[in-house]
Amino acid sequence: MALQTGMSNLTISDIHSLKKNKALEILAQISRVEKKTFPTNEAFPFGEELWRKKPNTRVLYATRAKGSQSDLIAYAVYVRQKGVALLHKVCVTEANRRQGVGQEVMSYIQQRLRKEGCQYIQLWVDQAREPARALYASGGFEEREVIPDYYAPGRTGIKMILDLGT
Numbered sequence: 248m249a250l251q252t253g254m255s256n257l258t259i260s261d262i263h264s265l266k267k268n269k270a271l272e273i274l275a276q277i278s279r280v281e282k283k284t285f286p287t288n289e290a291f292p293f294g295e296e297l298w299r300k301k302p303n304t305r306v307l308y309a310t311r312a313k314g315s316q317s318d319l320i321a322y323a324v325y326v327r328q329k330g331v332a333l334l335h336k337v338c339v340t341e342a343n344r345r346q347g348v349g350q351e352v353m354s355y356i357q358q359r360l361r362k363e364g365c366q367y368i369q370l371w372v373d374q375a376r377e378p379a380r381a382l383y384a385s386g387g388f389e390e391r392e393v394i395p396d397y398y399a400p401g402r403t404g405i406k407m408i409l410d411l412g413t
């Protein structure tokens with residue numbers, strides 16, 4: 248399933264809708280951005296196995312056509328566990344931030360999960376990641392739990408939940 252969004256001309260797709268070679272190429276691109284963006288111990292492993300055998304894990308990516316090429320603009324990962332989706336990652340490439348891409352990706356995820364009958368989206372965010380917290384709050388997520396030293400000493404984790412039924 249691919250969705251062409253309005254204003255920003257993004258295409259949001261799922262790596263599971265691709266043929267193997269293309270999926271692995273996208274995973275490699277995502278992996279490069281991930282390593283640049285997050286400290287090693289927080290980098291999600293975007294390996295080949297994600298494409299092969301993880302039916303509950305969804306890797307979404309957003310591209311924007313640029314001439315004959317299409318650039319990776321953003322990606323997200325969530326894991327479905329019955330009525331709850333655990334959102335592990337949302338990332339917009341640095342040059343494309345503050346243009347509404349994060350919001351588009353989040354609303355795509357919400358619409359898709361709601362359609363699939365999911366009830367809640369849950370995530371953990373580092374208290375110091377202000378842009379991410381603001382993005383989630385603007386999408387209706389509520390802070391439910393605060394755990395000091397969740398990520399590392401001195402780095403607080405906040406659990407946020409979005410009720411898709413409301």
Ligand SMILES: CC(C)(COP(=O)(O)OP(=O)(O)OC[C@H]1O[C@@H](n2cnc3c(N)ncnc32)[C@H](O)[C@@H]1OP(=O)(O)O)[C@@H](O)C(=O)NCCC(=O)NCCS
Nearest residue numbers: 336337338339344345346347348349350378379381382385
């Ligand atoms: C968090 C992130 C995904 C936001 O993506 P984005 O495309 O820049 O976000 P948007 O342009 O859609 O912004 C949506 C809202 O989020 C908030 N926001 C985004 N960036 C912000 C910033 N730097 N400071 C404050 N608020 C911010 C604002 O409320 C914004 O709405 P507004 O532009 O109307 O004020 C992006 O900054 C990112 O990839 N950061 C690094 C990775 C990360 O921290 N991921 C989350 C943890 S896994």
